[in-house]
Amino acid sequence: MADVLVTGGSGYIGGWCALALLGAGHTVRATVRDLAREPQVRATLRRAGEDDARLRVVRADLRDDEGWREAAAGCDYVLHIASPTLTRVPRHDDEMVRPAVDGTLRVLRAARDAGVRRVVMTSAIGAIAYGHAPRDTPFTERDWTNAGARIAPYQKSKTLAERAAWDFVNGEGRGLELATVNPTAVLGPVLGPDYSPSLGALARMLDGSMPALLPFATGYVDVRDVASLHLLAMTSPAAAGERFIATAGHSLWMRDVAAILRDRLGERAAKVPTREMPLFVARGLARVNPQLGSLRAILGRDLDATSAKAERVLGWKARPIEDTIAETAESLLALRR
Incomplete structure (x- = not known):
């Protein structure tokens, strides 16, 4: 069994990765920006049925050098999951880009200097499928987002x-090894109030605050399968130096997700919208609405991707996305009670 550092231990993906590691017998060291979050992290794990005795919570912030050397010391592996977030639309791209780049380099330097064997970095389909001309074939790990595009x-x-x-x-x-996991939109049961933006969209569909469905398609994947792929990428010799897309089957339009919710939840999905917003309306709103503006580049687009490489190289397999969507909705509804 190994000692594993998990950055962003209080986050949605970080929490599920910590659960998977503890369940596999590893010892986990989880970073948080504020140690006041430690009770929440431990309570979340216990609520999910996992013993937190092999968990240590440490303070380290991606925006600060302090704490990273100590966090990585003695660890065999690092799962670098933390990523900077903002509660508002950034005035300039660098408000999000610089902390992400600098924070990643802080983690990697600390890992290298501590003699860590391998870092598994949580990247995203956002590093693969954006800024390209429309295409009919799925995106693969050979593709890179055009960072110079809009x-x-x-x-x-x-x-x-x-x-x-x-x-x-x-x-x-x-000699430090690296592998990356590039998930599509992440769904799955919630462990607490912190969850991914994709789940936020599902929650708005369920509570009726989303008036119409946006016209775009993307892949979806269960957070538990994302966690299992991180563990495979951490220990498999074949994973060193490789990228792995995590997605379940083909992409879904939002209207497909809505149809699955209505089919699986019945009356409890009564507020889920049935109407898709016309493309020209969505594009017009995206010019003036900062929240929609982040989706402007993919409106009307199908960002299909394939996880064939993870399946072939690592033997990874995702559960049916219809089951994930239903279980996600069930957990969101339970959270309201």
């Missing part, structure tokens, strides 16, 4: 942070 700051930050990670390992890594 894309949202988040996708730009994920792209440039992953690029920086590969450049660092290839130039200054001194």
Whole structure:
């Protein structure tokens, strides 16, 4: 069994990765920006049925050098999951890009200097599928987002942070291994109030605050399968130096997701919208609405991707996305009670 550092231990993906690691017998060291979050992290794990005795919570912030050397000391592996977030639309891309790039380099330097064997970095489909002309074939790990195109700051930050990670390992890594996991939109049961933006969209569909469905398609994947892929990428010899897309089957339009919700939840999905917003209306709103503006580049587009590489190289398999959508909705509804 190994000692594993998980950055962003209080986050949605970080929490599920910590659960998977503890369940597999590993010892986990989880970073949080504020140690006041430690009780919440432990309570979340216990609520999910996992013993937190092999968990240690440490303070380290991607925007600060302090704490990273100590966090990585003695660890065999690092799962770098943390990524900067903003509660408002950034005035400039660098507000999100610089912390993502600099924070990634802080983690990698600390890992290298501590003698860590391998870092598994949580990247995103946002580092693969954006800024391209429309296409009929699925995106693969050979594709890279065009960071010079008109894309949202988040996708730009994920792209440039992953690029920086590969450049660092290839130039200054001194034997440190790297693998990346690039999930599509992440769904799955919630462990607490912190969850992914994709779940936020599902929650708005369920509570009726989404008046119409936006016209775009993307892949979806269960957070538990994302966690299992991180563990496979951490220990498999074949994963070193590789990228892995995590997605379940083909992409879904939002109208497809809505139809699954209505089919699986019946009356409890009564507020889920049935109407898709016309493309020209969505594009017009995206010009004036900052929240929709982040989706402007993909409106009317199908960002289909394939996880064939993860299946072939690592033996990974995702559960049916229809089951994930239903279980996600069930957990969101339970959270309201």
